[in-house]
Structure formats: structure tokens, C-alpha cells
Amino acid sequence: MVKHAKPKTFYDTFERRGPGEKNTTYCPGCGHGNAHKLIAEVIAELGIQDRVIFCSPVGCSVFAYYYFDTGNVQCSHGRAPAVATGLSRARDNAIVISYQGDGDLAGIGMGAIMHAANRGEHMAVFFINNAIYGMTGGQMAPTTLIGQKTTTTPFGRSPGREGFPIRMCELINELQAPVYIERVSLGDAARIMRAKRAVKQALLNQVNKKGFSFVELLSPCPINWKMTPIEARKWLIDTMEPLFPVKVFRNIEEPPVKYEPPKVLSDAELVNHFAATTEIEIPVSPREVEDQYIKIAGFGGQGVMSAGVFLANCAIKEGFNATWLPSYGPEMRGGTANASVIISNNQIGTPLVSSPNVLIAMNAPSLDTFEETVVSSGLVIVNSSLVSRKLRREDVRAIYAPVTEIAKDVGLIAAASVVALTLYACISGAVQIETIKKVIPLSLKKKALVDVNLKAVEAAVEYYQKNIKEAYSYTSVK
Amino acid sequence: MAKQLIKGNEAVVYGALLGGATHFFGYPITPASEIAHAAAEYFVSTGRCFLQAEDEVNAINMLYGAASAGGRVMTASSGPGIALMSEGLSYLAGAELPAVVVDVQRAGPGLGNIWPEQADYNMVVKGGGHGNYRNIVLAPFSAQEMCDFAYRAFELAERYRMTVFILADAYIGQIMEAVEVPTKVHHSPRKEWALYADRESRHNLITSILMNTELLYHHNKKLQEKYAKVERELVEWEEYDTEDADFLFVAYGISARISLSVVRELRRLNQKAGLLRPKTLYPFPSARIAELSRQVRQIAVVELSNGQMAADVELAARRSVLKYNWMGGKVPSIQEVLELAKEDMKQTTTVRG
Known part of the structure; x- marks a missing residue:
């Protein structure tokens, strides 16, 4: 039997159209x-x-x-x-x-x-x-x-x-x-x-x-x-x-994709998900450092971006304020990629480093690009494995170190940036070598990589003690 | 809780999820894509919904749908994508749906480039789409604020049933800093107006069409009253060295970070400079700017645009301001701003407000 009643899914009267309204807006025959x-x-x-x-x-x-x-x-x-x-x-x-x-x-x-x-x-x-x-x-x-x-x-x-x-x-x-x-x-x-x-x-x-x-x-x-x-x-x-x-x-009888509701994390699990991962003990007393405006530059693949992140990480673990800002986009595909890192005891204003007091130049184009931007009496660490020339300026402190070769000797060329950072840490004292060693395992997932990077740190410290420490002092402007 | 070194574009996702976000719909665009990457990872691994939409037009309409169903919804994009979302943003406002949108500003017009600019100000702060509507606009200036603002944004969006924008820029998105991540999860309460596919909510209607002019007039009036309430309740800003300042910088986002450095330099040079940075761009701290305008000799607005926020500062201060503008993705150094300010400070003829 066919019933011709209005289905109950329809409102009895269409109040949203008008009070007591029973007709639709549709034309006859629609x-x-x-x-x-x-x-x-x-x-x-x-x-x-x-x-x-x-x-x-x-x-x-x-x-x-x-x-x-x-x-x-x-x-x-x-x-x-x-x-x-x-x-x-x-x-x-x-x-x-x-x-x-x-x-x-x-x-x-x-x-x-x-x-x-x-x-x-x-x-x-x-x-x-x-x-x-x-x-x-x-x-x-x-x-x-x-x-x-x-x-x-x-x-x-x-x-x-x-x-x-x-x-x-x-x-x-x-x-x-x-x-x-x-x-x-x-x-x-x-x-x-x-x-x-x-x-x-x-x-x-x-x-x-x-x-x-x-x-x-x-x-x-x-x-x-x-x-x-x-x-x-x-x-x-x-x-x-x-x-x-x-x-x-x-x-289709069997849907091509079977429906599965997602597994929603509890509040505690969610908080845990975003909590700081591994805590480490950094035996460091709060101390004053001169604001460090660091430019780390090299070619893509030298790990300058991640080196910058690593350095900023070490700094915040020691209780400093730190910022990291990459140079990204088309510039990255050219001769030089670079990261700006600032370390300070105070709140950091602009994270852009346009006049660095520390330049780590991992290749020649980077030195060419940034040499002139370094402030007078600033520190320039040059990767002499890849940069044959000397600085054109005489008012900055220059360190020439074969960081790629040092990294190669410990078995990982990609550790060159860690070598450079370790040298920087030794010279400036801005972050401690112990901190670097403790942060490395947090930053790397592969155990083998951790070991070789730790070796790179040791090698860099050794190089510093042999070749830089004695010869270098803040007054010996090259 | 220990601080973590996190990128702004990632911190915003942490904050959102802890703030109760349930849905992320988005479309890739540099320099906002990292937010989608982080959302794809974290929304899915925590059992929330992440979906890459076919385009921004439909992404914002997915927000419209999930918000109608009571979800805490968000998307992230940059100028060209936000422009495509304008239609949906207007509908969200008309239907009074809560949503959170992150705009990581890049340089325009057109395809422009991927470097930072702050030229989406008019589009985002004044509404963007058609009709008499506003968005709440938060302006983070650090990775911490990317996290904090996202954490708060959903509650604000629901309280006022509005879209809350987090108006960042390519640098605030890219910056990595120490961030303290919240340790309490917020949840959306059941909302009487939303659709839960059950008997209690069956009579609810989400719509922005009101064919009767009288009804639409009153709807518009109601919206304006709501915006007036937002202006009374929500305005936030931060001041640095303004107490005795006679030269006031006004800036937000990356420009505020630069201005902060400049103010410190000027103070070192014994110049009485101060900074006001709006944390909310809508509502705008007009009353405080008017007050400071009576105190200071000069006001400079530092902006990566052709002076879009400066127009609002001038309205608030009731006088002309100095406009330190950079466009096309160029971002000034401390020195560049300092030189302009030092030059302008020599002028003694600036009319008081």
C-alpha cells in the first residue's frame, strides 16, 4: 500500500520560510x-x-x-x-x-x-x-x-x-x-x-x-x-x-578502503608527546657572555644549517637565550647557505645577523660573501681545507683551520661543521665542550653517527690545543 | 618544564594541539608549508584529523564543515592562499563559526617571493572577504608566542564565534628559539549551536544567508556589537622603555624584534626611545597609542609593507607618523633603522598630537 503523507523528516510548517508557511519555494513541475x-x-x-x-x-x-x-x-x-x-x-x-x-x-x-x-x-x-x-x-x-x-x-x-x-x-x-x-x-x-x-x-x-x-x-x-x-x-x-x-x-559490495576510526591520544599522552624529550645535566653556573652574533656559512651538504641549530641548542641548555634563523630559498641553491645564530644573556631582538661578530666560513664563496660584514675585531674561522686565500681585512681576528681534513681523519666529512663549532667554542668560551658532547646524542638518532661526531669534537679540541691556544690571544690580530 | 628549541612554524602546531585543535585542513605554500608538515605528523600521530585539501578554497570550506560540527579547526597559509580563502572567511564570519587561521606572510603582490613581508595586514586585519566583518588578529613575535597564541586561539574563537588569525611572517615562522610548551590540554565544550548528529542538536542550522533585509540588518548589527565587545575585552600590547620615551616605535612581528634592538641601541646612545608592539592587531591598541601620542615627540612605524598598519597608528594618534617601510622581502638591519631614526630625531618641527 502506498501512503501519500508528508514524511516526518519534513517540518510540518516551514517556519524558517515564514510563520505557518506550508508551501515550498519551488516552481510548479520542478x-x-x-x-x-x-x-x-x-x-x-x-x-x-x-x-x-x-x-x-x-x-x-x-x-x-x-x-x-x-x-x-x-x-x-x-x-x-x-x-x-x-x-x-x-x-x-x-x-x-x-x-x-x-x-x-x-x-x-x-x-x-x-x-x-x-x-x-x-x-x-x-x-x-x-x-x-x-x-x-x-x-x-x-x-x-x-x-x-x-x-x-x-x-x-x-x-x-x-x-x-x-x-x-x-x-x-x-x-x-x-x-x-x-x-x-x-x-x-x-x-x-x-x-x-x-x-x-x-x-x-x-x-x-x-x-x-x-x-x-x-x-x-x-x-x-x-x-x-x-x-x-x-x-x-x-x-x-x-x-x-x-x-x-x-x-561495490566491498568498499576499496575499510573505515577505521583514529586512535585518539589521552591528555596525558598528548602532553607527553610534546614534552621536552631527554633532560640532561649541564653543570654550568650562570655566567655573562658578550652577545654572540654568529654567521655560519657554507655550501649545501656541509651541514651549516643543522650546525646552527645544534649551537643554539647547546646555548639554551646552558640557560642562555638563543635564536637560529636560516637563509632559505633560492639563495640556498647557490654557492652559500647560511644560518644566523645569536646567543645572549638578554632577550634577543632581531634574530637576523647582518653584522656578525663571529663568522664561520666553511667554503670560499661564504668568505667572499660575508667577510666585509664582520664587525671590527670580530672573529672569523676559516675552513682552510677549502679556502686557500687569506682574509683581505686586518681588523678582525682570523683563525685558519683545516676543519674538513680534521673531520675526514675521524672518518666523517659531514662532521666538519661540528669540528668548526668545537673550535669556536674553545676560542670563545660561549658554550662549553662538555655541553657539546652531551647535546650530540640528543641531536642524532644513529649511534654510529654519535660516536664519530664525539670523535670529531675530541679531534677539534686537540687541534685547538696544539695549534691555536698558544698562538692565539684576543690581542693577536692577524 | 624545560624549554625546547623549536621553530615557530612547529611551535604553532604544538600549541594548537594542546589547545584542543581537532582538525587541520590545508594546502602547501612556502613559507607556511612547514606548519602543514608538522600538522601532518602530529595531528595524525595524536589521532586528530589532518587533511591536505585540493586547494585553499576548499580547505577553508572543510574548516567551515568541521567547525559546524563543533570541531576546533585550523589551517595555515600565506598571502596568495589566504586571498583564495577570502570567500570562506566571509562565510565563517556570516555563520559565526569559530576557526583559527595562521598566515605566514610572504612578499607580494601576485606570486611575489617567499621572503617576509607584512603586506597582508589590510587583507587580514580589515576582514579580507565581502561584508561587514572582522577577524581577531594575534601578532606573534617569537616562537614562544607562535605556541602560546595557537594554544589560546581556539578558546577565543569559540568565545566570540569568530575566526582568529595568527598573523606571522616568514621569519617568525622560520625562527628557532627556546619554547616552553604548555602542560595542560584544553578541550572544546559542547556548543549549543553546533551539529553533533544527534537529537539535541538536530534543529541547529548553520547558515550565512538571510534573505529578509530586516533580518540581515539585525544580524549585521549583532555582529558589530560583538566586534565592539571584542574591542573592549581583548586588546593586548607590550611596551618597552616607553615610560620616559619621546620617540616611539610601533611595530609587530619581525619588525617589532628589529625595533626592540634599535630601541636598545638608541638607549645606549642616551636617546629616549621606546617601543609599543601590538599583540592584537584587531582589536588595535588605539587608546594606548593615543595616550602615548600625547607624551612622545615623534612616532615611527616600522613595517614590511607600504605602511598598512601605519594608517591605523595615524588614526589612533590623530597625527602623521614616520613610516619606515621595507617591501619585496627586504628586511632592514638594526643599522638601517637606526640611521633613519637618528636622522628624524634631529627634526624638531614635528607637530604634537
């Missing part, structure tokens, strides 16, 4: 009324009214929330699948419906629908294809037929000018993730019954967490087609259906 009723009936039959969140689009169905007594979100033009994605990812228990017209879905919203489909989002999409823009006044839609007259194709759609009608089911059928794709028609009573079965399948798929389900409903728009409702249904069947074949494109 297919939206049919489509709404089918969806409302299926929601009632499946007993999912409380769980439904209905996304209404921009277009004639913009006010679907007047009618559906479900959760409602009104979306911007074409973005309903993105909004539905957000909803679906936020509420596991939600049955999310994205209801869209042809301009909304296949025009402005083409990107959104294709990607939601491709991700296999948990949503049922009901796509009303009436081959025209309804609400804005009968303009051409992506699905408008060749030769069809609209307000923006007054001479009929011409493929040379406007291209061909887009068939969405066929397009989406190219994707792997969707579980269900069907095109139905609202052309007559039998077709409407078939359409209801499709609506039910799409919503059942949501109940069963099967995934993305897409139902295209060919729908009449008598007003904009400039036809009577009866003519419109006939035109739909005779003219639209041959171009947009009514059929099941896909109906």
Missing part, C-alpha cells in the same frame, strides 16, 4: 520537490533523522533547510562537498548529505566534488541535473545540451563556443574510491520509484560506513526550459536521457 520527498522518505524509513546533516548548496535548493527537519548547513557556491568533508571527518556518527545542482557541482564546484569523490569521503551526494541554472535566471549550465537555448546561450549552446555537456557520473566513474554511482531520472512515476531505490542505496551506504555514494537525478525545470510541466517531463525523457544514460555505473 524536480526538486520530488527529489526532496524521496530523500525525506528514505531518511524516515531508515530511522536516521537525528543523525543526518544536510548540506544545502547555492542554487534553487539553497533553502532546503526550510523543509528538512535534520541538522542543516548552508554552504557557499560549489563547496558543499568540502563542507561535507569537514562534517564527516568531525562526526563519525553523522549521515552527511551533499545536495547540489548542476552549476554548483559541475561548474564552480568541479574541483570540490572530484576530490571528495576521489578521497572516498563518507557522504551521499544527490546531484540534481536539470541542464540549466535555475535560481539565477536560466543561464547555461555545464550540462546544458547542444543547441539548448538559455539566457546566456540565446542562439543555443554551441560546442565551438561553449564546449560540450559534461557527464558527471561518467567522470566520477573514472575514480577508484567511490562505492556507488547511479544516474536516475524523475521523468515519470516508474522512474521516480527507481530513483527512490537509488537514494536509499546511497543513504544505506552511509549507515554501513561504506563510503562515497553519488546519485545523479535528471530533473525537469519547466520555468527555465519555457515548457509546461508535462512537456518538461517528456523533454527530459526524450532529449536528456539519450545524452545522460540512466543506469547504475557502479555498486
Whole structure:
């Protein structure tokens, strides 16, 4: 027995439209009324009214929330699948419906629908294809037929000018993730019954967490087609259906991706996740150091960026303030990459070092670039393994040390920057060698790398004691 | 709790997750991509949702959807991406949905380059999209504040049902500093207006369309009243050496860090310089600037733009200010700003407010 009562999914009166209002905003003979009723009936039959969140689009169905007594979100033009994605990812228990017209879905919203489909989002999409823009006044839609007259194709759609009608089911059928794709028609009573079965399948798929389900409903728009409702249904069947074949494109039993809810960490686990990892004891009494404005520069692969991070890490472990700022972007691909590091007892202003009092030049282009920027009486450590020239200036303190060779001797060229930092630490006293040794294991994951870097520190200290300590004093300006 | 050396772009993700963030939807763009990288790692490993959207237009609409469902949602981008989000930001404001957006500013216009600029000020602070709306705008100037502001932002967004922007720049995103990470996790309470896919919330409607002019007029009035409340309750700033200052710098973000260094140099030279840095750009510390304007002889706004914030400072101070502007990704050294200030201090003709 067929009951012709209003499904309880609809509000009794449409108060959001107006007090006591019982009529919809749809024109006589419009297919939206049919489509709404089918969806409302299926929601009632499946007993999912409380769980439904209905996304209404921009277009004639913009006010679907007047009618559906479900959760409602009104979306911007074409973005309903993105909004539905957000909803679906936020509420596991939600049955999310994205209801869209042809301009909304296949025009402005083409990107959104294709990607939601491709991700296999948990949503049922009901796509009303009436081959025209309804609400804005009968303009051409992506699905408008060749030769069809609209307000923006007054001479009929011409493929040379406007291209061909887009068939969405066929397009989406190219994707792997969707579980269900069907095109139905609202052309007559039998077709409407078939359409209801499709609506039910799409919503059942949501109940069963099967995934993305897409139902295209060919729908009449008598007003904009400039036809009577009866003519419109006939035109739909005779003219639209041959171009947009009514059929099941896909109906997969086993979804290609099984739904698994994420494992959410507890508060304690979350706090732990971000807590400072390993604590180390640094036996250091708070002391004053002159502000260190350090520029570490070299070619990519010499590890100057990570050396800077490492140095800043040592400094904060000793209780200093420190900043690290990289030079990044195109400059990194040229001869010199560099990092700015500042160590200070005070709050640090700009983290940019434009006039360093310490320059560690790991290769020749770096020395060329930054030599002139060093402040008078500043310290310049030059990697003499790779830089053959001497400094052009005489007002800075220059140290020439074969840091690459020292690193090579301990078995890891990449440790050159650690050698350079160790020399800097020895000369300046800004950070302690003990600190460097303790921070190395925190910064490196591989045990083998830790050992060789510690060896590099030892080698650098030895080199300092043999070759620099005696010869060097703050007054011996080279 | 011990401090950790963390990059600004990573600290913002730490703060967000501890602040109760549940969803991150984003699209890659330099120099904000590191936030997406950190979010991809940490949102997923903590059981929250990270999703790389197909573009910024849909990313912001994913925020709209997840916020409708009561989630604590965020995204991060830079100027070109924020511009694409303008439509969605306007809808979020119209529907009064809470959201958090991080803008790591790069240089424009157009594709510009990836170096820092502060030229998104007008777009972000004045709204950006269509309609009469505002965003709460927080301006971090350290990695610590990237963390702290993200930690607070979700609660603010929900309290006022607004978008909260964290307006950083390429340097504040890139900087690594010692950060103290919060040790308490915040959670979003159930919200009476949101959709939970259950009977209690079934009658809720999230929308920005009000076809009746009377209704939309009142909606707009209500929004303006809310913004006035935000202006009364939320304005924050920090001052350095302003007590006896007769030369006032106003700057935010990386420019405030530079200005702080300059103020210290000037103090060393026995010049009475001070700095006011807004921590909120909307609401703007206009009243305090007006007060200081009566005290100081000159005001200089240091900005990596053509003077976008300077216009607001002038409005607040009711007088012309000195504009120290850099554009195109160029960032001044201490010396460059110092020279300008020293030169301007010689002028004695500046009119008092």
C-alpha cells in the first residue's frame, strides 16, 4: 500500500520560510520537490533523522533547510562537498548529505566534488541535473545540451563556443574510491520509484560506513526550459536521457578502503608527546657572555644549517637565550647557505645577523660573501681545507683551520661543521665542550653517527690545543 | 618544564594541539608549508584529523564543515592562499563559526617571493572577504608566542564565534628559539549551536544567508556589537622603555624584534626611545597609542609593507607618523633603522598630537 503523507523528516510548517508557511519555494513541475520527498522518505524509513546533516548548496535548493527537519548547513557556491568533508571527518556518527545542482557541482564546484569523490569521503551526494541554472535566471549550465537555448546561450549552446555537456557520473566513474554511482531520472512515476531505490542505496551506504555514494537525478525545470510541466517531463525523457544514460555505473559490495576510526591520544599522552624529550645535566653556573652574533656559512651538504641549530641548542641548555634563523630559498641553491645564530644573556631582538661578530666560513664563496660584514675585531674561522686565500681585512681576528681534513681523519666529512663549532667554542668560551658532547646524542638518532661526531669534537679540541691556544690571544690580530 | 628549541612554524602546531585543535585542513605554500608538515605528523600521530585539501578554497570550506560540527579547526597559509580563502572567511564570519587561521606572510603582490613581508595586514586585519566583518588578529613575535597564541586561539574563537588569525611572517615562522610548551590540554565544550548528529542538536542550522533585509540588518548589527565587545575585552600590547620615551616605535612581528634592538641601541646612545608592539592587531591598541601620542615627540612605524598598519597608528594618534617601510622581502638591519631614526630625531618641527 502506498501512503501519500508528508514524511516526518519534513517540518510540518516551514517556519524558517515564514510563520505557518506550508508551501515550498519551488516552481510548479520542478524536480526538486520530488527529489526532496524521496530523500525525506528514505531518511524516515531508515530511522536516521537525528543523525543526518544536510548540506544545502547555492542554487534553487539553497533553502532546503526550510523543509528538512535534520541538522542543516548552508554552504557557499560549489563547496558543499568540502563542507561535507569537514562534517564527516568531525562526526563519525553523522549521515552527511551533499545536495547540489548542476552549476554548483559541475561548474564552480568541479574541483570540490572530484576530490571528495576521489578521497572516498563518507557522504551521499544527490546531484540534481536539470541542464540549466535555475535560481539565477536560466543561464547555461555545464550540462546544458547542444543547441539548448538559455539566457546566456540565446542562439543555443554551441560546442565551438561553449564546449560540450559534461557527464558527471561518467567522470566520477573514472575514480577508484567511490562505492556507488547511479544516474536516475524523475521523468515519470516508474522512474521516480527507481530513483527512490537509488537514494536509499546511497543513504544505506552511509549507515554501513561504506563510503562515497553519488546519485545523479535528471530533473525537469519547466520555468527555465519555457515548457509546461508535462512537456518538461517528456523533454527530459526524450532529449536528456539519450545524452545522460540512466543506469547504475557502479555498486561495490566491498568498499576499496575499510573505515577505521583514529586512535585518539589521552591528555596525558598528548602532553607527553610534546614534552621536552631527554633532560640532561649541564653543570654550568650562570655566567655573562658578550652577545654572540654568529654567521655560519657554507655550501649545501656541509651541514651549516643543522650546525646552527645544534649551537643554539647547546646555548639554551646552558640557560642562555638563543635564536637560529636560516637563509632559505633560492639563495640556498647557490654557492652559500647560511644560518644566523645569536646567543645572549638578554632577550634577543632581531634574530637576523647582518653584522656578525663571529663568522664561520666553511667554503670560499661564504668568505667572499660575508667577510666585509664582520664587525671590527670580530672573529672569523676559516675552513682552510677549502679556502686557500687569506682574509683581505686586518681588523678582525682570523683563525685558519683545516676543519674538513680534521673531520675526514675521524672518518666523517659531514662532521666538519661540528669540528668548526668545537673550535669556536674553545676560542670563545660561549658554550662549553662538555655541553657539546652531551647535546650530540640528543641531536642524532644513529649511534654510529654519535660516536664519530664525539670523535670529531675530541679531534677539534686537540687541534685547538696544539695549534691555536698558544698562538692565539684576543690581542693577536692577524 | 624545560624549554625546547623549536621553530615557530612547529611551535604553532604544538600549541594548537594542546589547545584542543581537532582538525587541520590545508594546502602547501612556502613559507607556511612547514606548519602543514608538522600538522601532518602530529595531528595524525595524536589521532586528530589532518587533511591536505585540493586547494585553499576548499580547505577553508572543510574548516567551515568541521567547525559546524563543533570541531576546533585550523589551517595555515600565506598571502596568495589566504586571498583564495577570502570567500570562506566571509562565510565563517556570516555563520559565526569559530576557526583559527595562521598566515605566514610572504612578499607580494601576485606570486611575489617567499621572503617576509607584512603586506597582508589590510587583507587580514580589515576582514579580507565581502561584508561587514572582522577577524581577531594575534601578532606573534617569537616562537614562544607562535605556541602560546595557537594554544589560546581556539578558546577565543569559540568565545566570540569568530575566526582568529595568527598573523606571522616568514621569519617568525622560520625562527628557532627556546619554547616552553604548555602542560595542560584544553578541550572544546559542547556548543549549543553546533551539529553533533544527534537529537539535541538536530534543529541547529548553520547558515550565512538571510534573505529578509530586516533580518540581515539585525544580524549585521549583532555582529558589530560583538566586534565592539571584542574591542573592549581583548586588546593586548607590550611596551618597552616607553615610560620616559619621546620617540616611539610601533611595530609587530619581525619588525617589532628589529625595533626592540634599535630601541636598545638608541638607549645606549642616551636617546629616549621606546617601543609599543601590538599583540592584537584587531582589536588595535588605539587608546594606548593615543595616550602615548600625547607624551612622545615623534612616532615611527616600522613595517614590511607600504605602511598598512601605519594608517591605523595615524588614526589612533590623530597625527602623521614616520613610516619606515621595507617591501619585496627586504628586511632592514638594526643599522638601517637606526640611521633613519637618528636622522628624524634631529627634526624638531614635528607637530604634537
